Amino acid sequence: MKVAIMGAGIAGLSCAITLEKQGITPTIFEKRNKVGDRFINAESMFSILDRPIKDNLSYISENYNINLKPIDEINKLSIHSKNEIGNIEEKIGYTNIRGRHENSYENQLAKQIKCNINFNSNYEYEELCKNFDYVVLATGDGEYASHLGNYRCDLTCTIRGVTVEGEFITSNPHIWFNYDIIPKGYAWLIPFSEKEANLSIAYPDYPDNIKLNINDMWDRFYSLACKDSDQNFKITDKFEITRYMMGICDKPKFDNTYFVGNCFGTISPGLGFGQFSSILTGVYAAYDICKMGCYQELTKPLFENYNNSLVLRKFLENLTNDQLDFHIKNLDRKVISKLVDKLCETNNSSIDILKLSTPVMKLWNEYKEFKGQKIQ
Ligand SMILES: Cc1cc2nc3c(=O)[nH]c(=O)nc-3n(C[C@H](O)[C@H](O)[C@H](O)COP(=O)(O)OP(=O)(O)OC[C@H]3O[C@@H](n4cnc5c(N)ncnc54)[C@H](O)[C@@H]3O)c2cc1C
Structure with missing residues (x-):
């Protein structure tokens, strides 16, 4: 059986690992000249967003024998709004490295395959279709699916990030929601080590945002992050x-x-997480090819x-800075904090907060839309 995998990122490599375990050697085509040959950045996985799974990394290790070593376990997440800071102090997930770093997830996955990767590939999907029994499209964006009329793009975002030197606690990432500075977007700081971190902003390309000057937005956020961290970071990469x-x-x-x-x-x-589902889709596609499961299901x-x-x-976009302040402030109130910690804790809770809260958020969104239409 001939299987082509287009893209040696986390989804493509997870597919390759799973196929090899079933005795199938895929052919991997990667357009870059080595795995993860792009900027280095820190990312995270929050198990709370993937319920009923309690712990993402243990799950993929125990179920699929795919083993990944994170930078650290998150045991405190600090959330900043315009005037407040709240903390979730539970083991809610992991941080990890991506890109050309030797410990990046893509490099860790590449070490778990036996087959060679064809680098500098300029093969087109159509050519691969002619020569292989199955083609796994794992190119890291929706372009091919769009091109094939098989993709609904809900939004696009602009992301700017830097690597900074300073002093960090690796188990404590930070997120900022401040719509005066980053309208309808957010920013984050994820440490790679006690001396280095990734600081980034991301905002949707809505018409009102496109008019904004990203340099001004970045400068304002960067000053805020330095102030909140009480440090003058040194930028080493962008x-x-x-x-x-x-x-x-x-x-x-x-x-x-x-x-x-x-x-x-x-x-x-919602929050731009995609690593865990990428690994799952890679594994599931391999299962389908090996007749061990149905990809659609x-x-x-x-x-x-x-x-x-x-x-x-x-829902997040519809909140105002005052409402964000209100929610963030409450995170540190004793009763609410206990409840949030209980819901978030990795080892004990399998409650799907996202699923449970979706109907309420939907109602709120509809109310906001209705109110918006009335004002117009
Ligand atoms: C700045 C940033 C921060 C993020 N933070 C988080 C986070 O904190 N947590 C989280 O869970 N997710 C995060 N994500 C999302 C996450 O990184 C992605 O969902 C995930 O990497 C997608 O995996 P993939 O295998 O589809 O793509 P990738 O891992 O990007 O791999 C795609 C591969 O395909 C190759 N390729 C592209 N075109 C071709 C071609 N034509 N032929 C051959 N090869 C090709 C590429 O070179 C690349 O190697 C973030 C994304 C970005 C950009």
Whole structure:
């Protein structure tokens, strides 16, 4: 059986690992000249967003024998709004490295495959279709799926980030929601080590945002992050991504083509998490090829999760800075803090907060839309 995997990112490599475990050697085509050959950045996985799974990394290790070493376990998440800071002090997930760093997730996955990767590939999907029994599209965005008329793009985002030197606690990332500075977007700081961190902003490319000057936005956020951290960071690297697609395919598979990772639509529009679902789609596509499962069925919960996350995005966008302050302030109130910690804790809770809160957020979004229409 001939299987082509287009893209040696986390979804493509997870697919390759799983196929090899079943005795199938895929052919991997990667357009770059080595795995993860791009800027280095820190990312995270929050188990709380992937319920009923309690702990993402243990789950993929125990169920699929895919082993990943994070930077650290998150045991405190600090959330900043315009005037408040709240903390979730529980083991809610992990931080990790991406890109050309030797410990990046893609490099860790590449060490778990035996087959060679064809680097500097300029093969087109259509050519691969002619020469292989199955093609797994794992190119890291929705372009191919769009091109094939199989993708709904819900929004695109601009992302700017830097690597900074300073002093950090690796188990404590930070998130900022401040719509005066980043309208309808957010920012984050994730440490790679006690001396280095990734600081980034992301905002949707809505017409009102496109008019804004990203340099001004960045400068304002950067000053705020330095002030909140009580440090003068030193910038050592930079990256910028424009029109980062958030959307989902209509069909996860058609004919002999599988859409996996961001090609499938694994990036959740609410908070931009996509790593865990990317790994799952890679594994599930391999299962389907090996007749160990049905891709359409296995990916059903991911469609639901994506749609719930879209509701979360709208909900967050509809909040004002005052409302954000109110919610963040309450995180540190004893009773609420206990409840939030209970819901978030990795080892004990399998409550799907996103799913449970979606109907309420939907109602709120509808109310906001109705109110908006009335004002017009
Ligand atoms: C700045 C940023 C921060 C993020 N933070 C988080 C986070 O904190 N948590 C989280 O869960 N998710 C996060 N994400 C999302 C997450 O990184 C993605 O969802 C995930 O990497 C998608 O995996 P993938 O395998 O689909 O794509 P990738 O891992 O990007 O791999 C795609 C591969 O395909 C290759 N390729 C592209 N085109 C071709 C071609 N034509 N032929 C051959 N190869 C090709 C690329 O070179 C690349 O190697 C973030 C994304 C960004 C951009």
